[in-house]
Amino acid sequence: DTAVSQTPKYLVTQMGNDKSIKCEQNLGHDTMYWYKQDSKKFLKIMFSYNNKELIINETVPNRFSPKSPDKAHLNLHINSLELGDSAVYFCASSPSGRGDGNTIYFGEGSWLTVV
Amino acid sequence: GESVGLHLPTLSVQEGDNSIINCAYSNSASDYFIWYKQESGKGPQFIIDIRSNMDKRQGQRVTVLLNKTVKHLSLQIAATQPGDSAVYFCAENSQAGTALIFGKGTTLSVSS
Numbered sequence: 001d002t003a004v005s006q007t008p009k010y011l012v013t014q015m016g017n018d019k020s021i022k023c024e025q026n027l028g029h030d031t032m033y034w035y036k037q038d039s040k041k042f043l044k045i046m047f048s049y050n051n052k053e054l055i056i057n058e059t060v061p062n063r064f065s066p067k068s069p070d071k072a073h074l075n076l077h078i079n080s081l082e083l084g085d086s087a088v089y090f091c092a093s094s095p096s097g098r099g100d101g102n103t104i105y106f107g108e109g110s111w112l113t114v115v
Numbered sequence: 116g117e118s119v120g121l122h123l124p125t126l127s128v129q130e131g132d133n134s135i136i137n138c139a140y141s142n143s144a145s146d147y148f149i150w151y152k153q154e155s156g157k158g159p160q161f162i163i164d165i166r167s168n169m170d171k172r173q174g175q176r177v178t179v180l181l182n183k184t185v186k187h188l189s190l191q192i193a194a195t196q197p198g199d200s201a202v203y204f205c206a207e208n209s210q211a212g213t214a215l216i217f218g219k220g221t222t223l224s225v226s227s
Contacts, residue, residue: 043217104215106158
């Protein structure tokens, strides 16, 4: 049973399109995240939700909109896709949103290619 | 902002050698550190963590060392195996933090 699952794993789409990536965790965690990994493997936090409430919203274009229907799901919707949005997007979850012992568990990633 | 970095982007070792991967962090308020392993095509996986009240923690074939004086973290892998080939990230958080901050990663290549 996959703890953090995200779909699709691969997505190739044209510039200007709107796409969504879905994420679900079955760990009973309170906090979920979206991280972006660029071509140099650098992992950067995009968003974090705790019990469906947005707690981190890093400087990302407002074309990116997370949605959390419940604490087990955090979806990422991207409008008007651009070439620079091509990256691997990782969903993750953790028991709580902060501090000591807050290990984050990652999904397998969604490879987005914008052409 | 504060960030966590790694000293070397790549490390190549022979099978059976011991590997040491280093990480320097800049946030003096950080009190929790984790090492992650990311294999090709997969998400980062938890390896080992350490709290700031410790300077050493051991797992199975892995040891993490924390030197708060110089803000340095290292991961030691004993008897490195080809299956250890991956990108390794250190990450840090604090009691006030709301998410792990990751370093840039070191790619470990193990040759037989």
